[in-house]
Amino acid sequence: MLLPLFIFTIVFVLGPLVYMVVLSFLQRAETWGVTNEFTFKNYLNILEPVYLSTFVESFKLAIISTVLIILIGYPFGYFMAKLTAKWKKRTMMLLMIPFWTSSLIRLYGWIIIFRANGVLDKILMALGITEEPLKVLYTYPAVVVGMIYALLPFMIFAVYSSAEKMDWSLVEAARDLGASRMRAFLTVTLKMTLPGLLSGIILTFVPSMGLFFIADILGGNKVVLVGSLIQDQLMKAHNWPFAAALAVVLTVITSVMIALYRKISGVKELEGIV
Amino acid sequence: MKKIIAMLLALALVVMSFAACGTGETAKTDGGEMVLYTWEAMFPQEVLDAFTEETGIKINYVNFDTDETMLAKLQAAEGGEYDLIIADDYIIETAIAEGLVAELDMEKIPSVGNVNPIYQGQFYDPDDKYTVPYGAGVQTIVYDPSVVDVDINGYSDLWDASLESNIGITSNYRVMNGMALKVMGESYNTEDIATIEAAGAKMLELAPNIRLIKDDNIQDDLLSGEIGAAVMYTSQVTMAMLANPELKVVYPDEGIGFGVMGMFVPSKAPNSEGAHKFIEYILDPEVSAQCFEYLGYYCTNKEADALINDEYKSFLTLPEDFSGDTEMIGNISAEAAEAHAKVWTEFKTATGN
Numbered sequence: 001m002l003l004p005l006f007i008f009t010i011v012f013v014l015g016p017l018v019y020m021v022v023l024s025f026l027q028r029a030e031t032w033g034v035t036n037e038f039t040f041k042n043y044l045n046i047l048e049p050v051y052l053s054t055f056v057e058s059f060k061l062a063i064i065s066t067v068l069i070i071l072i073g074y075p076f077g078y079f080m081a082k083l084t085a086k087w088k089k090r091t092m093m094l095l096m097i098p099f100w101t102s103s104l105i106r107l108y109g110w111i112i113i114f115r116a117n118g119v120l121d122k123i124l125m126a127l128g129i130t131e132e133p134l135k136v137l138y139t140y141p142a143v144v145v146g147m148i149y150a151l152l153p154f155m156i157f158a159v160y161s162s163a164e165k166m167d168w169s170l171v172e173a174a175r176d177l178g179a180s181r182m183r184a185f186l187t188v189t190l191k192m193t194l195p196g197l198l199s200g201i202i203l204t205f206v207p208s209m210g211l212f213f214i215a216d217i218l219g220g221n222k223v224v225l226v227g228s229l230i231q232d233q234l235m236k237a238h239n240w241p242f243a244a245a246l247a248v249v250l251t252v253i254t255s256v257m258i259a260l261y262r263k264i265s266g267v268k269e270l271e272g273i274v
Numbered sequence: 275m276k277k278i279i280a281m282l283l284a285l286a287l288v289v290m291s292f293a294a295c296g297t298g299e300t301a302k303t304d305g306g307e308m309v310l311y312t313w314e315a316m317f318p319q320e321v322l323d324a325f326t327e328e329t330g331i332k333i334n335y336v337n338f339d340t341d342e343t344m345l346a347k348l349q350a351a352e353g354g355e356y357d358l359i360i361a362d363d364y365i366i367e368t369a370i371a372e373g374l375v376a377e378l379d380m381e382k383i384p385s386v387g388n389v390n391p392i393y394q395g396q397f398y399d400p401d402d403k404y405t406v407p408y409g410a411g412v413q414t415i416v417y418d419p420s421v422v423d424v425d426i427n428g429y430s431d432l433w434d435a436s437l438e439s440n441i442g443i444t445s446n447y448r449v450m451n452g453m454a455l456k457v458m459g460e461s462y463n464t465e466d467i468a469t470i471e472a473a474g475a476k477m478l479e480l481a482p483n484i485r486l487i488k489d490d491n492i493q494d495d496l497l498s499g500e501i502g503a504a505v506m507y508t509s510q511v512t513m514a515m516l517a518n519p520e521l522k523v524v525y526p527d528e529g530i531g532f533g534v535m536g537m538f539v540p541s542k543a544p545n546s547e548g549a550h551k552f553i554e555y556i557l558d559p560e561v562s563a564q565c566f567e568y569l570g571y572y573c574t575n576k577e578a579d580a581l582i583n584d585e586y587k588s589f590l591t592l593p594e595d596f597s598g599d600t601e602m603i604g605n606i607s608a609e610a611a612e613a614h615a616k617v618w619t620e621f622k623t624a625t626g627n
Contacts, residue, residue, distance in 0.1 A: 030608050050620045057623070116500050135439075137500065138486045140626070220486025221445060222626035224619060236447060237615035 017251075024244035034240055042245035051229065051246075055253075058225045061215070062208040065147035069155045069204050072148065074197060077159025078189075081166070095153050107146060107217050114142050114218070138220030146214040151207060155200035162196025163189075198265045206254045226250050305330030308548035311344065312360035313337060316408075318568040325555050331548045341365035348374050353541035358549040360408050363534045364605055367398035375404045376541045382550040385557035390576040392592065393534050397604040405536035406553050409571035412532045412592070413449055415524040416496060416511055417503035426503060428527030429453040437483045442492050442504040447618035448603050449531065451477060453505065456528035462603045465610040474617025481624035496521070508589070512570035515589045523589050529599030534574070566590055 024042055026034040045051065080091050098106060113119045114137040124130040136142050166189070174184040190197075212227025221228070226246060233243035314337045322333050338344040341362050348356065353374040361369075369375050380386055386406060393407045417426050423436045432441055432453070443450055452462045454473035464470065485501050486492070493514035496504050506514075514521055537556075539549045555561060562578035567586055573579055579591045606614075 028608055028612075048616070050616060050623060053623055054619070057626075115498055117498070133499075135500070216488070219626070220442075221488055222484070222486070222622065224623045224626060229619060232445075232619070233615065236445065237611060239612065239615065 020244045020247055023241055024248050026241045028239050028241055039241075042242045043249075045242055046245060046249060054224050054226050054229045055249075057223060058209050058227070061143065061147065061223065061225065062205050064144055065151065065208045066201055066205045068144065068148055069152055070197070070201070073152050073155030073200060073204075074159050074193075076152075077156045077196070077200075078163050078193070080156065080160050081163035095156060099153070103150060104213070104217075106149075107214060110142070110146055110149070110218060111137060114145075137218065138222065140219065140223065143215045143219040143223055146218040147208055147211065150211060150214060151204040154203040154207075158200035158203055159193060159196045162193040166192045195265050198261055202258060202261045206257060209250065209254060305332075306545055306548060307332045307334055308357045308545045308552060309334045309336060309355065310358050310360075310552070311336045311338065311347075311356040313339070316360060316569060317565055321556075321561055321564055321568075324561075325552060328555070329548070329551055331545075331551065333552075345369060348540060351540075354544065356540050357543040357545045358537060358539055358552055360535055360537050363396065363398045363536060363602065366405060366536050366538060367605060369538070370399065370404055374541055376539045376543065376546065377403050378406070378539060378553075379550060382547075383554045383557065385554055388557050388559060388562070388575050388577040390574055390579075390592075392596075392600060393532070393574045396534060396602050398534075399536065405538045406557070407534045407574040408537045408556065409566060409569055410532045410534045410574050411508040412525075412530055412572050413452075413505065414508075414511055414530070414589075415503060415505050415526060416493075416514055416521050417524065418496060418499075418518075418520070419522055420520070421499065422502040426522075426524050428457075428524070430457045430528070432483065432503065432505075433457075433480055434483075437503060439483065439485045440502040441480075441483045442486045442488070442495050442501040442506070443484060444489050444492060444506055445487050446489075447614055450505070451614055451618060451621075452531060452603065453477075453526075453528075454480070456526070456531075459528075462531055462601050463606055465607050467609065467613045470610060470613040471617060474613075474620060477617065477621040478624050481621060484625040487622065487625065493517070508572060509570050511589050512586070516585075519585075525593070525596065525598060527598070529601060531601055531603055532572070533602070535571070 023034065025038055025040070027037045027039050027041070029035050080088065083091060111118075115121075116133040116135055116137070118137070120136065121130070121133045124134065170192070171184050171188050174188045175181070179187065209225075210227045212225040212231065215221075215223040215225050216228055227250075230243045230246045230250075233239045233246065308331050310333050312335075322335070326332055336356070338347065342365070344359065344361050345365055345368060348359070348369060349372070353376075366375070383406065386402075389407055393410055394402050399405045415426055415429070415432070422440070424431055424434050426432070448462065451470070451473050454476040455462060455464065455469070458469075458473060458476060460469055460473070486495060488495075489507075491510070492504055492506050493510040495501050496506075496514055497517050504514075511523060515523065537553055539546050543549055556565065557575060559575060559577040559581055562573065562575035563581035566573040566575075566578065567583060567590070570590070573582055573591050579587075582590050
């Protein structure tokens, strides 16, 4: 019974991964393609300051986005778990509906909002808050908004699914025993929802390292993330081995982060995605 | 009951599609078939129909989406299967080097003299033995004089401080680094690493003026006022100019670069005769003018220039007195290409800070 699954995994998961690793040790050919000479050059090339800086830039954006997503998503998921069953379903529905549209199309929606004399400018100018178009599109804040928008639901669902399962009588017990609201939250609620929060962090931080198309579309291609560098090297520079080496390093970094998460939380499965 | 209706409808659809096939067959096609292999939407349908009408040769139009796909398919077919291919200059150079392209029989193409000599004798086919150009992309600057305070006459004007955060560019780094090379008086195709790095340093000075870098629909940003000036592809210039004729198209003082799409016959084309007839047919000035107005690329047929509608003239034909330098971007060594990619990444990073 399991055989088809094994074959599938080998062909479509392991195969490409091995191909990528092998590719990362080859040399690029003169015009396009690769030659079969073994080299470490591609990995050494990553140490060039300009290419290292794309990793730093990716981390910076991922951290900023994740922190903001926690600040918005944790309270959202927490209060959602306290709603009545009917409203839980409705809220869930409202969160799911945007996913029925292609994420690319939803991003273009943000362009319409952010563009010069777009929806945002019209509202702000009508209210007399600004006098000239803000020109938010193609700036860093626009990219951050796009990242939050794309990844927020993952945090909400992860926190919600832990808070849902929580035994609220424990919080009551803490309060009965004299803990302040804050203390009860910190010692009971936060601890019990920690697995959800951590998996939410993984589910937002890891993809945000790779969601370069958001930076490309809303940031006007000016924020160079590892993902966009890989794309440039592959599609524009035709330097497949270097692109493969970058992809291998990115894969290793994200794997390490997931391993760390497992170690810290002691959980084997990511919360909120089943 | 519902099921029966659905079945009947499905049946009706099938019958209708057969009927549609039937009408297609009525054109007389005793001249055999010709396989035309190129991108989508390269010719107006009327031109293809008229060719079939005149010669009796039926055209089987097959599409590819990238030059690389075309080369891979042509390699697999060992130069057979296709009769006429239209693709970009640099890939034709590779195809010729691999022996996949047949020499053209110029006696069958008397109208080849109509081709604008500016686009001939280029790196991919120095003696014009294998190809006939079909459309060119010319790198121009387009700007909106109502929002830009300086007169832009060349690439060097883009460095003007008044254009801060007001320029859009495409992401072809050979073209964009090439602007700096041109300002420095160098060739697009220099393989000297120090020169490429110097161009990179020059590009860093341009970074504060760059508001966005993108390939798709950059003309929208120019039209909506997001940017005041842009360096863009010809098809985008066409769309921008049609939407706002007040925009200005600039042929940079430093000289222009361009890319050419060429028609060629593969080495083992089954119907090489038909392919030659097609090239000759397309070179007719009136047919050419019709094609280029549809295609939105620069007219490579000098005799057709005069026939192009005035509305399109300023961006589909070079000015009559054009005498500037021209240079095409060709393939360069792997080291030089890597140096370009690196300074481009440095430049992009700088635009974000």
